[in-house]
Ligand code: FES
């Protein structure tokens with residue numbers, strides 16, 4: 001029915017070659033073609049951040065990116081942070097600070113926060129709040145998420 | 160370690176209660192590994208999609224599905240005509256999952272498809288042709304009760320135009336309704352006429368509450384599968400698995416024993432999964448017809464259109480007091496917009512009337528609600544269950560009455576606040592009550608009195624930013640709510656030979672952290688670390704019966720049930736140990752994974768070793784216990800009187816705002832809360848519940864507004880429906896009042912719904928403090944506030960309506 005296109009890219013450190021529908025977005029490719037379900041669908045319109053991934057080191061909404069545009073790029077999803085010690089500390093901080101309730105927003109929050117901590121190693125509260133503005137959470141009221149990210153950045157100052 | 164050393168070892172007392180215990184499932188969730196319903200796929204699965212009405216109110220003249228059926232990859236297409244045995248669903252049994260002959264709202268389900276892929280299912284929907292004949296749309300509840308108003312559920316006629324075909328006792332879906340009134344609630348204690356006669360001051364105002372919706376981050380979905388013998392397996396995010404099993408069985412006309420519900424982790428609940436919705440039954444129909452598993456997931460737009468809302472309410476309140484500050488009466492009339500069908504939203508007056516009758520001591524109270532049918536979205540249950548609306552009116556009147564008699568609003572509240580030991584006009588009996596502590600603590604921590612004085616004095620000074628501070632308080636059930644004949648929960652607890660516990664509880668987890676709190680309570684009894692517990696809480700084939708997650712009941716009810724099972728396990732273990740070591744049971748205790756001497760803390764034996772000995776012996780035994788907890792509350796009588804909950808939760812919240820008088824923008828700067836939670840069990844968890852609830856309340860007060868015009872939803876997306884984002888949250892200072900409830904698990908009471916209840920009311924009071932202008936209509940958007948500040952808002956008045 002629809003047109004397919006072959007692309008090759010690096011996903012979580014591993015080279016992949018997949019054939020995707022040209023109209024498909026990166027979120028659907030990750031979840032349905034590749035089978036990595038940590039990246040979530042919350043709105044499909046770039047409004048909630050549940051689908052946040054990193055492409056060439058920049059965080060973006062995978063629901064707004066065509067799958068074919070992953071060609072030749074370096075894509076990281078929440079699953080790709082499994083062996084990353086910096087991300088370990090961030091995950092741990094989310095757990096310890098009670099930043100996870102239903103958890104549906106959490107992978108997107110962590111992808112965004114991880115990106116933020118790479119750009120600003122020690123963000124203050126206002127910076128974290130601004131950085132997470134595009135990620136919606138209905139459960140926590142954000143406070144514990146912000147605390148978790150600030151604490152993770154601060155922990156690196158005092159080894 | 161040699162034996163002598165081990166014997167000498169002493170285990171110090173330790174407790175998990177009140178500690179900050181991370182949520183047990185958080186590591187999985189934070190690594191993206193948790194499989195929500197969206198992430199589960201069964202082999203052979205088809206994808207279901209629903210065709211919804213293109214009209215708001217219309218007769219369905221014809222449906223042509225032939226082109227859809229012919230599309231390659233389509234397995235099943237169904238309409239009402241294909242399911243002749245459809246049973247009506249909903250709280251009032253007033254609609255069919257697939258609509259028959261008539262659509263009454265934008266969301267109405269007309270046909271459904273199961274296909275090889277979502278894309279094919281969507282393409283098939285586009286091929287379905289429906290002919291409609293439009294009917295007049297009623298989108299304003301005030302119009303719905305006018306004499307001669309068009310009926311939303313008219314009585315159907317037989318082929319000869321008669322009503323004779325209608326049998327007695329049939330549901331509204333079958334026999335219709337002669338008016339648009341879905342439900343009425345009338346409650347009285349005392350005599351408001353006498354109350355008014357005793358009053359020195361009387362105020363009367365109309366308040367208008369708007370549409371908002373849950374916005375769970377995970378959209379709704381379900382997977383249904385029938386096995387070869389006709390047994391049904393459902394993956395569902397219901398909050399009420401056991402009661403719903405029975406209902407689903409009725410809709411499928413099968414034995415409830417054939418239904419098994421597995422509840423995968425949920426992407427948010429907040430009351431939205433308390434009812435059965437058409438899509439769930441339709442998904443079952445599709446799976447039954449296709450003989451394949453069918454998965455159905457909403458899009459975000461569909462989630463807005465077709466999941467429940469909080470009920471919009473028009474409310475006129477008349478309140479009075481004496482010059483000395485004694486409240487005399489309250490008279491309340493409300494008009495609830497029920498939407499096209501009846502879900503739990505219609506029954507929120509149960510909770511609203513409690514707040515009117517019993518938050519403060521009111522000798523005379525008169526409460527009336529009519530929930531009326533319109534062609535709008537239908538309202539369900541939503542965290543707080545009517546209490547946000549009731550509190551919005553009451554707490555503004557508390558400030559207004561205090562002002563009229565020239566009394567300090569804190570003193571006025573304290574004078575009328577409930578105390579422990581009181582039984583209210585509605586029959587609620589307050590055993591533990593920290594209400595006055597809540598008021599004084601919230602006021603003190605926020606420096607309420609000084610700030611309120613200064614803000615009022617600064618009102619007329621130059622500058623466009625005005626600061627305001629406002630208070631509101633709440634009462635909510637905190638020990639379950641006996642709305643069914645039982646309000647119980649079962650627990651099965653088993654211990655393995657490594658002293659690990661499997662806690663099998665009827666209580667569903669919907670993200671609120673129940674699994675962690677229940678584990679803590681069990682560990683407290685058995686002297687084990689939290690890591691020793693595995694919780695099983697999501698499979699009706701395994702878990703014991705429970706009424707469901709609602710009414711802030713889980714910690715209290717399931718907690719007491721878990722404690723009951725753990726206590727039984729403990730006494731069995733101690734009996735075995737006492738016998739084996741020749742001592743008395745009451746001289747032993749469990750601590751840190753050991754059986755110890757209660758007095759000295761000296762180790763007697765490692766618990767796992769004792770359990771292994773028990774298993775591996777001639778007359779082997781297991782430590783496996785069950786417990787069913789039923790709270791000592793009562794089912795209310797026909798007049799809504801009775802002690803419906805085993806405990807009641809209290810709270811006061813102080814909101815601080817900055818109002819920009821040039822733009823009407825209200826910024827919420829700080830929320831100070833004091834909550835009587837009985838006792839803090841998990842500090843991290845309870846803070847999270849409160850903070851999340853505060854921000855949900857902030858959205859209700861300031862940003863969220865589901866716009867319905869002529870029955871059409873105008874903003875079914877996150878761009879135009881504004882949830883609060885991280886930079887907008889207020890500073891939060893939360894205090895806990897520990898009133899140690901005698902019946903509560905370790906003294907605790909429920910708190911899940913409490914934190915969102917007061918925010919809108921306190922914000923209204925804060926805006927009044929900042930500007931001198933009262934806001935009677937939510938939400939406080941810049942436009943509304945600007946207009947009110949510039950005298951452009953006509954006085955809202957709804958004349959209480961009486962049925963003929
Ligand atoms: S799903 Fe991509 S932003 Fe919401």
Ligand code: FES
Nearest residue numbers: 102103137138139
């Ligand atoms: S934890 Fe539920 S949406 Fe954020």
